[in-house]
Amino acid sequence: MPYTMKTDGLEDVEKLLTTLGDKAGAVASAGLYEGAGVMADEIQRQVNAIRTEEFRYTVFGQRSPSPEEKAALQSVGAGIAKFDKNGGEVDTSVGFSNAGYAEVNGKRKPIPQIANAINSGTSFMKAQPFFRKAVHSGQRKAVEAIGRGIEDKVEALIKENGG
Amino acid sequence: MPDEYTALVEALQNTNIPFSEYGWKTRPENTYGVVGLDMEAGSLAGSEGKQDRAFDVKVDVFFRKLADMAEIAGAVEAALSSCLGACWELNSIQYETETRLFHFEWIGQVTGTITAPEPDPPAAEAQDGEG
Numbered sequence: 005m006p007y008t009m010k011t012d013g014l015e016d017v018e019k020l021l022t023t024l025g026d027k028a029g030a031v032a033s034a035g036l037y038e039g040a041g042v043m044a045d046e047i048q049r050q051v052n053a054i055r056t057e058e059f060r061y062t063v064f065g066q067r068s069p070s071p072e073e074k075a076a077l078q079s080v081g082a083g084i085a086k087f088d089k090n091g092g093e094v095d096t097s098v099g100f101s102n103a104g105y106a107e108v109n110g111k112r113k114p115i116p117q118i119a120n121a122i123n124s125g126t127s128f129m130k131a132q133p134f135f136r137k138a139v140h141s142g143q144r145k146a147v148e149a150i151g152r153g154i155e156d157k158v159e160a161l162i163k164e165n166g167g
Numbered sequence: 168m169p170d171e172y173t174a175l176v177e178a179l180q181n182t183n184i185p186f187s188e189y190g191w192k193t194r195p196e197n198t199y200g201v202v203g204l205d206m207e208a209g210s211l212a213g214s215e216g217k218q219d220r221a222f223d224v225k226v227d228v229f230f231r232k233l234a235d236m237a238e239i240a241g242a243v244e245a246a247l248s249s250c251l252g253a254c255w256e257l258n259s260i261q262y263e264t265e266t267r268l269f270h271f272e273w274i275g276q277v278t279g280t281i282t283a284p285e286p287d288p289p290a291a292e293a294q295d296g297e298g
Binding site: 062064065117120121123124125126127128131136140 | 190191193194205206207208209223225227229258259261263265266268270272274
């Protein structure tokens with residue numbers, strides 16, 4: 005005896021999938037925005053943990069960054085670059101590029117250079133890889149945030165479409 | 168120590184660049200390198216413990232002459248490629264205006280443990296009074 009199955013809502017699903025196809029970029033952006041925010045917060049947390057010291061002279065490979073150098077990074081915070089959208093693909097970066105200049109020990113220095121010197125160290129300063137620490141500890145949280153952002157955006161689209 | 172790390176240190180110390188693990192007590196002359204494990208890059212947990220671990224390896228080279236750049240970078244990257252395959256990157260290039268030194272920094276990843284190797288079992292005691 006043949007069985008019959010009846011389903012409701014397939015038309016709605018089809019409509020939703022069509023809508024999502026058109027709005028893939030917006031959905032990806034919403035997710036990425038959440039993830040980039042989490043990563044920026046994580047970087048800021050690691051910047052706040054940078055060790056500093058007041059110094060009068062530099063000892064080979066020994067000194068820590070000065071409080072002014074740390075304050076320069078804290079004052080601007082990690083920025084999120086403008087989203088680069090290419091269809092359903094969205095890219096961005098988080099960091100100190102184009103962060104401007106800061107006055108350190110009477111000299112005007114580019115903030116990305118200060119961040120790089122603290123992160124990688126120099127011949128007279130110990131490296132404090134705050135950026136890599138932030139990436140390692142924030143990666144999972146950022147991926148989770150991206151997933152949540154995408155889910156929220158999809159739910160909002162379903163509601164918009166009367167689902 | 169992770170085998171890949173031990174091999175990398177040996178390969179770097181076989182180059183023409185003086186390499187030290189973790190740092191120098193006194194500043195060497197114009198060109199010098201520092202290599203060391205830096206931090207845990209990631210791990211896989213299971214059975215109430217860490218099963219697999221990856222570590223970041225940091226390789227810093229400081230040198231003064233721009234003309235030496237290609238030779239130094241080539242030697243370090245050849246050692247990295249032979250020991251770590253493709254698991255490394257040139258993380259930053261800096262020029263220190265105060266010291267007039269170029270600073271190249273590579274970051275690589277190795278897997279393994281940092282526990283000491285198991286000691287060799289004691290040799291079997293010679294049996295006396297026989298034969």
